[in-house]
Amino acid sequence: MAETKKNYQIPEEDIFLSGHAACPGCGEALAVRYVVNTMGEDTIAVVPPSCIAIISGPQPYSSMKIPVYQTTLEASAASAAGIKRALIRQGKGDTNVLALAGDGGTYDIGFQALSGAAERNEDIVYVCLDNEGYMNTGAQKSGASPHLVYTAFTPGGKPTTKKNIPEIMASHGIPYVATATTGFPDDLARKVAKARDMKGGLRFIVVLTPCLAGWGVKDNEGVKVSRLAVDTGLWPLYEVENGVKYTINRGPQGIPVSEYLKTQGRYKHLTPEMIEQIQRETDEAWELLQARASCVAEVAGAAR
Ligand SMILES: Cc1ncc(C[n+]2csc(CCOP(=O)(O)OP(=O)(O)O)c2C)c(N)n1
Ligand code: SF4
Ligand SMILES: [Mg+2]
Known part of the structure; x- marks a missing residue:
């Protein structure tokens, strides 16, 4: 397993400024700072x-x-692609075009435009800020909301599972797909820099960004929660190049999912059986990711 820390230095110049309108401690604002500064x-x-x-x-x-x-x-993806094409026609092709969209605007409502842009392999960097719900409008369920979670639309717990957006995007065969989160800023910034420097084709990064208001997390615990998401195996950090080359940066560290779930009000209704079910699903997803990573590489290698 590759390391998450590459001694990558997050650029110090602030392109994202203080004094904005995010809630105190917002994971999305923190992610945006790392992304645009990089x-x-x-x-x-x-x-x-x-x-x-x-x-x-x-x-x-x-x-x-x-x-x-x-x-x-x-x-988002159609607008970003159009801007990039116009820049190229004006001889300004070196300018990066960055889509910064939420999970609702990526997994659901903007997905048609995103999938089309991926199929055309448009020259953009697309970052999805995944806070697992339509937070701006009152924490409704999205396709990114996890199984059994409380949302404004699923008061008894969401009956369906979270869409696997990294795999959906990787299956388009685009040059780069990665998962990241705010609790591992070096890893996040390194992936953004890698996507930026690839130049050409759609590069997609999905960043888990705790929403303190929507998740029921204390103002000073967003980073801890995002680290726990990775270390319990719920949000493995990995990269996929050209749909076939997998690099797993960090997986579960032997911490049960209950440690993550208990940090958040949105999971307060869970019964012990529901927690067991989430643990089982997390273990299975991790096994599947590891199997896919080695199997896809083997088959792709054999086919060449
Ligand atoms: C087609 C359409 N449907 C609904 C809305 C209303 N709306 C505005 S922001 C938003 C929430 C977006 O959620 P997400 O993309 O996850 O971003 P977040 O607010 O969580 O950062 C919604 C539903 C809209 N603007 N357009
Ligand atoms: S509602 Fe959530 S995502 Fe939106 S600004 Fe507040 S903490 Fe951030
Ligand atoms: Mg959202």
Whole structure:
């Protein structure tokens, strides 16, 4: 298993400024800071309706020192692709175009545009800020909300499971797919820099970003919760290149999922049986990821 820490230095220049409108301790704001500071100032951000739209600021105000284009919830990938194509026609192809969308705008409402952009392999970096629900509008369920979780639309616990977006995106065969989270900032920034420097093709990173308000987490515990998501195996950190080359950066560290679940109000209703079920599903998903990582590499190698 590869290391998460590569002594990667997060650039110090602040492109994302303080004084924005996020809740104190917001995981999404923290992720945006690492992402845009790493992308650098020669970047145009594309943002759909979401907490990031509020955080990046209502025009003419902005918390970012780069241009931000606010698009519709359906169209982040299409807007980003169009901007990139226009830049190339103007001889400004070196400028990075970065879509910054929530999970609702990625797993669900913006998915058609994202899948189309991936199929065309558009030259953009797409970062999904996954807080596992439609948080900006009151913490409703999205396709990213985990199995059995409380949301405003699933008061008894969500009956269906979380969509596996890294695998869905990897199956498009795009150059780069990665998972990341705010609790491992070096790993996150390294992946953003790698995606930025690849130049060409759609690079997709999904970042687990605890929403303190929607998850029922204390203001100062977002980073701890995001680390626990990884260390309990619920959110393994990994990369997939060209749909076949898997690198697992960090998996479960022998901590039961109950340690993660008990940090959050949205899991307060769980019975011991439900917790056992989540543990079982997490173990199975981890086994499957490891099997897929070795099997896909073997088959792809044999086919060449
Ligand atoms: C087609 C469409 N449906 C619904 C809305 C209302 N809306 C605005 S922001 C938002 C929540 C977006 O959730 P997500 O993408 O997960 O971002 P988050 O707020 O969690 O950061 C919704 C439903 C909209 N703007 N457009
Ligand atoms: S609602 Fe959640 S994601 Fe939105 S600003 Fe507050 S903590 Fe951040
Ligand atoms: Mg969301």
